[in-house]
Amino acid sequence: MRFGLLGPVEVWSGSRSLARHARPQQRTLLAALLDDLGRLATPDELIGRIWGESPPPTARRTLHSHISRIRNLLTQEADAGAPRLLFRDGCYLLLAPAEAVDAQVFRRLVQEAGQQEAHERVRLLRDALSLWRGEALSGLPGPWAERRREMYRRQRVRAILDWADSLRDLGQANRSLEALERTVESEPLTEPVTARLVAALYTEGYASDALRSYHAFSRQLADELGTVPGPTLRRLHTAIVQGRPLPELG
Structure with missing residues (x-):
């Protein structure tokens, strides 16, 4: 069972x-x-x-x-x-x-991934993310379910970021592009996700696409929250405009 x-x-x-x-x-x-x-x-x-x-x-x-x-x-x-x-x-x-519980397996794989070198970390995180079938606790009503759904959402986003970072460390940022684009669609105001997409696009030679992603995020942030991108994303933008190596994402 x-x-x-x-x-x-x-x-x-x-x-x-x-x-x-x-x-x-x-x-x-x-x-x-x-x-x-x-x-x-x-x-x-x-x-x-x-x-x-x-x-x-x-x-x-x-x-x-x-x-x-x-x-x-x-x-x-x-x-x-x-x-x-x-x-x-x-x-x-x-x-x-x-x-027997997918959420328990997900947490174990993510924890194990944090103790491994990049190749094995990528594999473990890929396996962990493959367990997701949609939004966690989908359709459950009530404040408790909403709080736990948000907790699971944060755990998934963190795993995606670690997976993308590991692929970039291996020089394989292209493998993360599709997943990062989908994640930006579902997490349009989550800045670290956009930062990974911008970095991956630029690393793979798509500087114009990286800038478009940055400006789309910047506009949405201004329209919905009245704020501007944080320092990490602004440093990425500056490096891309100047054609320099990217800074650490942190």
């Missing part, structure tokens, strides 16, 4: 999707339990994650119903290593192998 948080919340047994018809609240509960994998979560914590600060009077009873639904999902795989949802000391505890 495998679990997915890096996209719509999913449960798979082999190739079968087991959570396809689960309600949004049940998916939120499953995400909350997976996010706390191997740790105790009180009913009040889970209620807060599902309903926020204003739960309905029936929240505790509904929580028990959702717990039963998730237990039914988990019992569809009955081998000795199957995930289990326990009630212990007044708390809920989901036990499953970390390798």
Whole structure:
């Protein structure tokens, strides 16, 4: 059995999707339990994650119903290593192998990548990024899901930046161009992403495209936030205009 948080919340047994018809609240509960994998979560914590600060009077009873639904999902795989949802000391505890949860695998690969040389770092980060199926916790309502979605988003962007930097260190910046262009489309105001794209374009001999990307970002920043690019991106721009080697991106 495998679990997915890096996209719509999913449960798979082999190739079968087991959570396809689960309600949004049940998916939120499953995400909350997976996010706390191997740790105790009180009913009040889970209620807060599902309903926020204003739960309905029936929240505790509904929580028990959702717990039963998730237990039914988990019992569809009955081998000795199957995930289990326990009630212990007044708390809920989901036990499953970390390798069965895409978000856990992503974090492990990113952590391992940080300890490797460039070639292996590129491979590990590529494998980590390939786990993403879209926006993390896609479609889940509520403030808890939004906070965790933002946390996962930041982790993904950081991994993309490290991957692009590693490719540039290897003299293979061209391999990052397509992914960086897509990331700029989804993260139009995230300056480090634009900086990597500008640097990669210039490194590969596309100075005019690099300048266009810089000016497009600069205009959008002025229009939406009323600010200007930061010092790193401005230094990149100056180096490109003057035809000099690029400064460190930091």
